[in-house]
Amino acid sequence: EDKVVQSPLSLVVHEGDTVTLNCSYEVTNFRSLLWYKQEKKAPTFLFMLTSSGIEKKSGRLSSILDKKELFSILNITATQTGDSAVYLCALPRSDKLIFGTGTRLQVFP
Amino acid sequence: DGGITQSPKYLFRKEGQNVTLSCEQNLNHDAMYWYRQDPGQGLRLIYYSQIVNDFQKGDIAEGYSVSREKKESFPLTVTSAQKNPTAFYLCASSTPTGVNTGELFFGEGSRLTVL
Numbered sequence: 001e002d003k004v005v006q007s008p009l010s011l012v013v014h015e016g017d018t019v020t021l022n023c024s025y026e027v028t029n030f031r032s033l034l035w036y037k038q039e040k041k042a043p044t045f046l047f048m049l050t051s052s053g054i055e056k057k058s059g060r061l062s063s064i065l066d067k068k069e070l071f072s073i074l075n076i077t078a079t080q081t082g083d084s085a086v087y088l089c090a091l092p093r094s095d096k097l098i099f100g101t102g103t104r105l106q107v108f109p
Numbered sequence: 110d111g112g113i114t115q116s117p118k119y120l121f122r123k124e125g126q127n128v129t130l131s132c133e134q135n136l137n138h139d140a141m142y143w144y145r146q147d148p149g150q151g152l153r154l155i156y157y158s159q160i161v162n163d164f165q166k167g168d169i170a171e172g173y174s175v176s177r178e179k180k181e182s183f184p185l186t187v188t189s190a191q192k193n194p195t196a197f198y199l200c201a202s203s204t205p206t207g208v209n210t211g212e213l214f215f216g217e218g219s220r221l222t223v224l
Contacts, residue, residue, distance in 0.1 A: 043152075099152040099153070100151050
């Protein structure tokens with residue numbers, strides 16, 4: 001059965017810290033792995049990863065995929081309070097997206 | 110402006126009552142989805158539709174029903190058979206291949222509380 005597991009479930013850090021969020025998966029017919037940020041309501045798209053070892057970067061956020069070990073990590077450096085959110089990992093399965101459990105990140109000043 | 114509109118944003122109902130959540134999109138997307146989110150959890154798929162007059166069950170369809178009579182509309186009914194309906198409900202839409210590239214557009218959600 002296809003599944004997406006994220007860890008940790010929750011993370012509390014201080015501003016300036018660096019965090020690493022994990023997403024491991026088992027899915028048939030891998031096409032891509034997606035990361036979203038959900039602050040209050042609607043998730044917003046962060047990254048799409050399709051190839052192993054190629055880092056995607058946007059400001060202080062970066063992500064990489066390992067298709068051999070079936071996981072991806074999302075790094076956030078120099079965290080700010082505005083990074084507080086739930087971070088979701090998702091994979092396409094047939095014609096729909098399946099989401100992981102999410103990691104709730106809280107950044108305190 | 111193009112987007113997805115969900116209503117109502119907040120809804121309170123008594124146990125045993127059916128409730129219908131509205132989802133309308135003007136993006137001309139063929140595919141629409143309903144997800145449920147519980148506190149501390151990710152999104153779980155309830156129902157989805159790839160085309161008008163057709164829809165499929167997701168992973169947690171029991172106690173829910175949908176219709177897709179128009180391309181722009183995909184209402185979700187939470188029936189009295191749903192054992193624990195209190196949750197945050199998100200509607201989304203995409204092009205047929207949008208799920209592969211993350212181009213899933215979400216509404217702002219509806220928070221249902223059953224008293």
